[in-house]
Amino acid sequence: MNFKNIYDSSILHDVGKVGIPDAILLKPASLTPREFDMMKTHTSIGYSALDDASRGLGADSFLDMSKDIALYHHERWDGKGYPSGKTGEDIPLCARIVTIGDIYDALTSKRPYKDEFPHQKAVEIMQQEFYRFDPGIFQIFMENNNEFERIQKQFS
Numbered sequence: 134m135n136f137k138n139i140y141d142s143s144i145l146h147d148v149g150k151v152g153i154p155d156a157i158l159l160k161p162a163s164l165t166p167r168e169f170d171m172m173k174t175h176t177s178i179g180y181s182a183l184d185d186a187s188r189g190l191g192a193d194s195f196l197d198m199s200k201d202i203a204l205y206h207h208e209r210w211d212g213k214g215y216p217s218g219k220t221g222e223d224i225p226l227c228a229r230i231v232t233i234g235d236i237y238d239a240l241t242s243k244r245p246y247k248d249e250f251p252h253q254k255a256v257e258i259m260q261q262e263f264y265r266f267d268p269g270i271f272q273i274f275m276e277n278n279n280e281f282e283r284i285q286k287q288f289s
């Protein structure tokens with residue numbers, strides 16, 4: 134894996150949210166099941182947009198990785214994610230990595246529907262829900278979680 138590619142590609146993981154109405158993105162409460170179904174489509178919308186963009190450029194590993202990350206960053210190791218319900222190593226490695234960073238970022242950031250959690254609480258929540266994550270990558274996250282805290286503080 135080219136780590137420069139995952140650094141650049143992961144920035145585009147939620148690009149499909151441009152296709153989701155603000156009333157859903159900015160709703161200051163939990164989504165209804167119908168709204169959540171619509172929110173889930175940001176994965177396939179992002180994939181389609183990046184696929185269109187990459188077609189004009191020919192073979193390009195940066196956008197190929199971006200497509201995998203956009204489509205699969207909400208999949209879960211236990212198969213209960215979306216949009217495909219893929220399990221384990223069927224989920225592309227780049228997406229399994231970004232999932233952990235994305236969940237950490239979501240937990241430690243303020244959202245319209247919730248306040249931010251402090252670093253230690255976010256780590257505790259992720260430990261309780263370990264079954265969502267690739268165990269090997271999650272172990273690396275745990276061993277380096279202080280570095281995540283440092284970076285999170287640097288950008289908040």
Ligand SMILES: [Fe+2]
Nearest residue numbers: 146147206207
């Ligand atoms: Fe997302």
